Amino acid sequence: MERGKDVRARRRDLAVINREHIVDPDSNYCFGEGGAGTYSDGKLYTRSHKRGDVEGVLRTLVAFGASPDILVDAHPHIGTNKLPGIITAMRMAILACGGEVRFNSRVTDLMIENGTTRGVVLADGSALRSDAVVLATGHSARDIFRLLADKGVRIERKDFALGVRVEHPQSIIDAAQYHCAVRDPLLPPASYSLVQQVEGLGVYSFCMCPGGIIAPCATAQDEVVTNGWSPSKRNNPFANSGIVVQAPAAMHNDDPLSGMFYQHNVEHAAWKAGGERQTAPAQRLDDFIQGRLSTDLPECSYPPGIVSYRVDELLPIVIASRLREGLKEFGRKMRGYRTNEAVVVAVESRTSSPVRIPRDPTSLEHVEVKGLYPCGEGAGYAGGIVSAAMDGQRVADHIGLRYGAKR
Ligand SMILES: Cc1cc2nc3c(=O)[nH]c(=O)nc-3n(C[C@H](O)[C@H](O)[C@H](O)COP(=O)(O)OP(=O)(O)OC[C@H]3O[C@@H](n4cnc5c(N)ncnc54)[C@H](O)[C@@H]3O)c2cc1C
Structure with a gap:
């Protein structure tokens, strides 16, 4: 069925x-x-x-x-x-x-x-x-x-994770990972896997898609949900990845559906912020870290489009504050990662089941x-x-x- x-x-x-x-x-x-x-x-x-x-x-x-x-x-x-x-x-x-x-x-x-x-x-x-x-x-x-x-x-109720999709130009990830100005055509588009503990919770990259597209994955009209995909050749000019924070079941109340409602509330807030359409709220990466509205946004692969918004304020504080610290650390670990050429797109909420x-x-x-x-x-x-x-x-x-x- x-x-x-x-x-x-x-x-x-x-x-x-x-x-x-x-x-x-x-x-x-x-x-x-x-x-x-x-x-x-x-x-x-x-x-x-x-x-x-x-x-x-x-x-x-x-x-x-x-x-x-x-x-x-x-x-x-x-x-x-x-x-x-x-x-x-x-x-x-x-x-x-x-x-x-x-x-x-x-x-x-x-x-x-x-x-x-x-x-x-x-x-x-x-x-x-x-x-x-x-x-x-x-x-x-x-x-x-x-x-x-x-x-x-x-x-x-069960642990899950929640955060954002971060998209860089693929050339930035290639330069960081291959340590070269331009990727040799014989090399595949580079990927990354990053993880950092912040105040007791893991912040990590999830479902990284080199040469990919950010996908609109809502299952209801009144929510915005992102995920990522790439074609077999991974030949799009962008590299996107979920960057998420652990959301332990214990963070919520005893109702077995509490995690599901938490997910929905964030997805619904993203939909409102995006103009009550599938347009996703977005912020340049360094602006997200610094807590500034982006005056303009870079080109982004997300097909329904993005709109400038304080994503750092849209997310629950427990998530946003850890994402900020995690992204700072990722910038230290991977040269070029922390840049305003990258964009943070809200929200990545369906990494796993909350039930x-x-x-x-x-x-x-x-x-x-x-x-x-x-x-x-x-x-x-x-x-x-x-x-x-x-x-x-x-x-x-x-x-x-x-x-x-x-x-
Ligand atoms: C854009 C995107 C990219 C992803 N990329 C990867 C990846 O690269 N690698 C990876 O391992 N995973 C990836 N995933 C996750 C992966 O797709 C899921 O982990 C996997 O599909 C889970 O399989 P499942 O059969 O348990 O559930 P699902 O694939 O979710 O299947 C559930 C099925 O049940 C049906 N259904 C739901 N409710 C009802 C109902 N009431 N009556 C009848 N039918 C119903 C649905 O229509 C659906 O067909 C990605 C997911 C998305 C959305």
């Missing part, structure tokens, strides 16, 4: 976000065939080597059209232009094996009787009965988190609801394409065994 549209129809909705600032709540950068991964950057690095067969995931991607280079590259990357074709090929294989994919089928309710899953209800009112339901709705399906809370299905849907470590079913299998990033068991894929495989294996499949 997929709330969104197929890859091709979805692409048109992304263009509408860029041009007309209209966000379809069921079809956007996060929702639709292939989920958030389809129009993602397609970096395939993971720290989850203990959790499953990373090479198996990479081989599967190659079987469906990814370059075999990803099997040997230290930092494998597919690129946004290649992913939709891979996802389409996967769907064709599922159909050829007798599977079924239903688009425009948003799940609006779970049927639970005596602590056991009985199926799902869809937005059109139809019901689908099943004793095994995999809930893999991602970290942006806030309606699902609300549904679980309303139904009394146990969920927990965990707890499951039994052995059966992988929800701790209280039999037959419900929380899965992937939205359930808090993955963070990225490869770990979400491995978690999906684990859950599928468990359900297969339950129904008598042989290993």
Whole structure:
């Protein structure tokens, strides 16, 4: 059951976000065939080597059209232009094996009787009965988190991170990393990975996209959310990265949805600051550090456009003050990083899920609801394409065994 549209129809909705600032709540950068991964950057690095067969995931991607280079590259990357074709090929294989994919089928309710899953209800009112339901709705399906809370299905608040996207001209990052005035054409566009502890919380770069684009990733009309992607050649003139601060669950109140509301409030404030459109509030990097409004802004890749705003004042003080100190330190670590040619774009808020849907470590079913299998990033068991894929495989294996499949 997929709330969104197929890859091709979805692409048109992304263009509408860029041009007309209209966000379809069921079809956007996060929702639709292939989920958030389809129009993602397609970096395939993971720290989850203990959790499953990373090479198996990479081989599967190659079987469906990814370059075999990803099997040997230290930092494998597919690129946004290649992913939709891979996802389409996967769907064709599922159909050829007798599977079924239903688009425009948003799940609006779970049927639970005596602590056991009985199926799902869809937005059109139809019901689908099943004793095994995999809930893999991602970290942006806030309606699902609300549904679980309303139904009394146990969920927990969880650590996440929040901050901004920072974009430099790629040439500045190349010069800093390769120590040369101009990058040799045989070298790939340079990337970076930076981290700094500030007053007890980590400030770090996240999802760095050399030669990339800042993407509008809101899933509702009244919010601004950024992320990043790059084509396989990474040949855009900009380098962007999330720069985020840890937002520990303990920072919020006991409500399991408190982190989700915190995220939304910041995203909503960014939308207001951007003129109640998908235009993102932005500030030159040194102006952000110095606490000054930027009188003008540099060119930026974010398609809906940016508008000058005191981003340092827009963000919660606990986040803004640590970002300021972290960015200062990054400027000391990497020559040229602290420059007013770079721009800070608000907000980067969907780095990971603010909610965990707890499951039994052995059966992988929800701790209280039999037959419900929380899965992937939205359930808090993955963070990225490869770990979400491995978690999906684990859950599928468990359900297969339950129904008598042989290993
Ligand atoms: C622009 C961008 C760039 C990214 N770049 C990278 C990267 O380079 N490397 C990396 O590892 N990760 C990247 N990510 C993150 C990565 O895409 C996610 O970690 C991954 O997709 C999580 O997989 P998932 O299957 O758990 O959830 P998702 O991919 O979020 O999938 C959830 C699915 O559930 C559907 N759904 C939600 N609610 C309902 C409902 N009520 N009924 C029916 N269907 C529903 C959604 O439409 C969606 O298809 C990026 C994300 C974005 C947005």
